[in-house]
Amino acid sequence: MAVISAEGVELNVERLAARRGTTDPPTVVFIHGMLIDTLVSGYLTLGPTLAAAGFDVVMYDQRGHGRSERLPSGYTLDDFVGDLDVVLDRLAVSGPVHLVGHSFGGTIAFHYAARRPDRVATVSVIESEPATDGWSRKMALALPTAAVEFARGDFQQWVKEEHSAYMAQRVKAASQLLNSSTVAQDIPASRVLDQEHLRALRCPVLAIYGSESELVDQEPWLKSLISTCRTVVVPDQEHWVLLAHPRMVCDLIIGWVREHHPARSREVGGR
Template sequence: MAEIPANSLRFHVQRLPGHGAGPAVVFLHGLVVDNLSSFYCTLAVPVARAGHEAVLYDLRGHGRTERPRTGYDPGTAVRDLAALLAALRLDGHPVHLIGNSYGGTLALHAALARPDLVAGLVLIEPPLGGDWVANMIDTLSVAALGLEDGTLHSELTTLRRRKAARLAATADALLNRTSLIDDIAASRPFTPEDYGRLETPVLAVFGEHSELLPGARELARHAPHATVRILPGLGHDVLQGGTEALRHAVLERLGAVAAV
């Protein structure tokens, strides 16, 4: 565990060394109550055991990374990633990016803005469709209103549900005391032209019952090197609900890209 300065912030980072010589694998987690820990046992440890260096970090404002008031737009997230790779001396060779939920969206932004940094993408249930911004803003705004008066945190603390209370406090801080909602609201949706200029191989994994499947089909239709994998019986819970199948797909993809 380490704190790494990058792009004027201190990021909480964990590195798991691999024994191979291939590209490092960098994990990007989802929004608000998520952090690097969701990847640790599910994918990062198996990836490292397969020989790849695994790099996990808490996104800006999440987990143990510093929480500035502003800078939660995709462009800044890409600059955070680029600066962090430079600080870790991983910017000399492209890395694989594995992103879950909104982390997958950020990974795709990174591949479009900085293709020189990206060897391949694994996107797990990323929100990609044109209406995802509006839907996410509605969800986050409702959550923000529910947390604003602080009573939920107090009630959970009284009930000694300390972990849930910490998550509620983190969500309140992000949603009500930073520009996160406004920054996401200002995000531009991906277009077919964006997908068409993707230079990196993409594996996108979705649950069979996911409401995000229309975006997956659009990606598959326009991205020249994209493969979409549908896991049966799952919704937007692929990382936790379909860990074994996902792990197999990820390790298979990392091996296939390395062999090209």
């Protein structure tokens, strides 16, 4: 792991090199979700498999999460987008990258693709949505509620008993972030994307949803707005599709990247 300084905040970064000989392998950047998530979810589900498929993989803890620095303020979408820019610069990543975003990470991926189209080859989102006015309203309700609920000792104990001690630790860390910073205020106040921003996206977009998720309604809406969007709905799944079916999600992403980057996914020797 490495630590990168991004405009006054230290970010924890993990990079996995392509494990099979490839000529100029594509770079895949995994962006994790909000609050209880870290780069660990990408490492345990996608990272090694994507590297074995011939991709360079970059994962990082977003500001305030995991081993990255927690600041008292500075949590707008533009701040998160700026962090991604700095990560790519510090790692000297050349050429457009393939963004893979889980939940809030996908929201950042949409935002980055709209703000920095020159740096994005494709976007793959898992159970995610773009930042719109409606999204901001949801965040304005959900984040203060989470700040109260996550701080309750009985809720943390319930998470430990029903899920795992690790998840309980993540809830506790999320509570500390929510109650010691302006994240719950900054995120809903962020600049958002309107329909014209989304229609203007030209990079290919892959969107994966669970059929029982509250976000599955995004599927037809995204397809109607983004001409390059392909969607996959996984039957009998809710929000945690990535954790429930990591191999399937990996296969979808590998196929998507190769489809849109075939020359750079070829092994040495032309195989």
